[in-house]
Amino acid sequence: MTDVWISLTGVDEKKIEKLLEGEFKTTPITNLYERRRLKNEDVLIIQYTSGKTVIQGKEKYAQFIAKFIGGKIKDKDPKKEDTKNTKTIIGSDETLKGDTFGGMVVTAVKADKDTRKRLEDIGVKDSKTITDKDIIKLAIKIKDILGKDNYCTYEKTPETYNQHIGTTTTLLNAMHTRAIKNLGDADLIMIDQYPGARINLKNAKTETKAESNYTEVAAASILARDAGLKQIDRLSEQAGFKVPKGSTHVKSALKELKEKDLDPKLFVKMNFRNVKKVFDN
Numbered sequence: 001m002t003d004v005w006i007s008l009t010g011v012d013e014k015k016i017e018k019l020l021e022g023e024f025k026t027t028p029i030t031n032l033y034e035r036r037r038l039k040n041e042d043v044l045i046i047q048y049t050s051g052k053t054v055i056q057g058k059e060k061y062a063q064f065i066a067k068f069i070g071g072k073i074k075d076k077d078p079k080k081e082d083t084k085n086t087k088t089i090i091g092s093d094e095t096l097k098g099d100t101f102g103g104m105v106v107t108a109v110k111a112d113k114d115t116r117k118r119l120e121d122i123g124v125k126d127s128k129t130i131t132d133k134d135i136i137k138l139a140i141k142i143k144d145i146l147g148k149d150n151y152c153t154y155e156k157t158p159e160t161y162n163q164h165i166g167t168t169t170t171l172l173n174a175m176h177t178r179a180i181k182n183l184g185d186a187d188l189i190m191i192d193q194y195p196g197a198r199i200n201l202k203n204a205k206t207e208t209k210a211e212s213n214y215t216e217v218a219a220a221s222i223l224a225r226d227a228g229l230k231q232i233d234r235l236s237e238q239a240g241f242k243v244p245k246g247s248t249h250v251k252s253a254l255k256e257l258k259e260k261d262l263d264p265k266l267f268v269k270m271n272f273r274n275v276k277k278v279f280d281n
Contacts, residue, residue, distance in 0.1 A: 004062050006055040011071035016047070019069070031123035032134055088112050090186040091216025092176050095228040097168065097194070100247045100254070100275060101268050102231050103156035104172065107224035108179035109142075109216045110150045110186060116215050118145050124219050125212075132229055139226035142219050151220070152182040153227050158235070162265045169196035177201065190214045192221070235267055243267070247274060254278040 019038060020026065024045070027037045038045040043057035043065050053071060055062045066073070092108040111119060122141050130138065143151065154175050156164075164171045176191055176199055189204040191197060197206045211217040236243040239262060244250050251274065257264055258278055268275050 004055075004057070004059045006062055006066045006073065008053045008055070008066060008069070008071035008073055009051055011047075011053045011069045015069040016045070019045070019065070030121070032137075033123040033125070088186045088188075089116070089214065089216045090180055090183050090189045091191075091210070091214050091218070091220045092180055092189070092199075093192045093211060093217050093221040093224055094172060094175070094194070095221070095224040096231070097172065098247055099228075099232075099245055099269075100250045100272050101158070101235060101243045101245070102228065103158045103161035103269075104168075104175065105153060105155045105224045105227045105231065106172070106175040106179045107151060107153040107220045107227065108176070108183055109146065109220040109223065110183040111146070111216050111219070115145060115150070119215050119219050124215055124222065128211075130222070135222055135225050135229065139223055142222060146219075150183065151223055152179045153223060154179040154182075155227055155231065157231065157266075158268055159266050162270045167196075168271070169194075172196075173198050180204070190217055192217055239267060247272065250274065251278070 016038070023040045024038045025040070027039055029035070029037055033048055033050070034046055035049050036047045038047075042061040043055060045065065046054045046056070048054070053069070055066055057065075088110065090108055090110045092106060094104060094106045096102040096104050119142065122145070123138070124142065156171070156175065161171070172194065173196070176197075180189055180191075180199070180201060186203060189199070189201055190210050191199055191204065191206045192210040193206040193208040199206070207213065211221045232243050232245060239257065240260065241253070241256055244253050254264075254268065254275065255278060257267055264270065264275065264279050270276075270279075
């Protein structure tokens with residue numbers, strides 16, 4: 001009998017509880033995105049914090065359970081289906097680009113079909129939905145799965161960022177290209193879209209919200225953010241105060257940097273307008 005995978009939304013929770021009154025038993029969840037796991041001899045049910053419910057198991061029994069608990073079958077994303085059938089994919093993403101403090105970080109991740117499945121099993125998804133604390137934990141697991149030869153992080157500190165002659169976009173294009181090249185060839189290279197993105201490599205494409213559609217880009221985003229958080233922590237130690245993330249609530253930190261007579265080129269992006277307002281006076 002064939003094994004199937006069914007994804008549902010809006011299931012009847014009372015029907016789920018009914019299953020537990022029968023032969024289904026709860027089992028430990030395996031990652032922070034799972035809410036509950038239930039299984040019997042033929043079927044595994046995983047409920048996620050996002051509201052999605054996945055049923056895995058023998059087709060006859062899985063279909064019966066899906067019908068019993070109700071809900072709507074999620075349509076398959078054709079882009080993701082293509083991804084599953086592609087042998088090797090490199091995904092690349094960046095962080096700190098819009099932050100006043102810090103430089104920039106780009107990470108590229110390479111995975112085949114089996115590695116992709118292992119990444120999905122530990123809950124790799126769009127990093128914007130993950131807390132800083134969980135990013136650090138998940139990054140360790142991702143590195144363990146990939147091995148050192150299947151990811152590359154290229155980092156610019158504020159000092160090296162400020163030494164760049166040219167636009168931020170040309171620097172970003174160069175960083176993505178360098179990180180991707182370090183991983184060799186792939187059947188598809190996917191970069192999360194940004195204004196002016198131009199990666200002149202074979203099989204390279206850009207796509208808006210790529211980290212939502214490609215596991216490799218999601219993993220790259222998590223590793224990049226992990227490196228970015230560590231860079232911000234190092235800058236905080238050097239500055240002697242907590243360096244803020246983002247660019248909105250940074251005015252007091254910029255003033256403190258100036259009052260301490262610290263070299264701003266070592267902490268912030270000198271081409272940012274809010275930085276110029278403080279240090280050009």
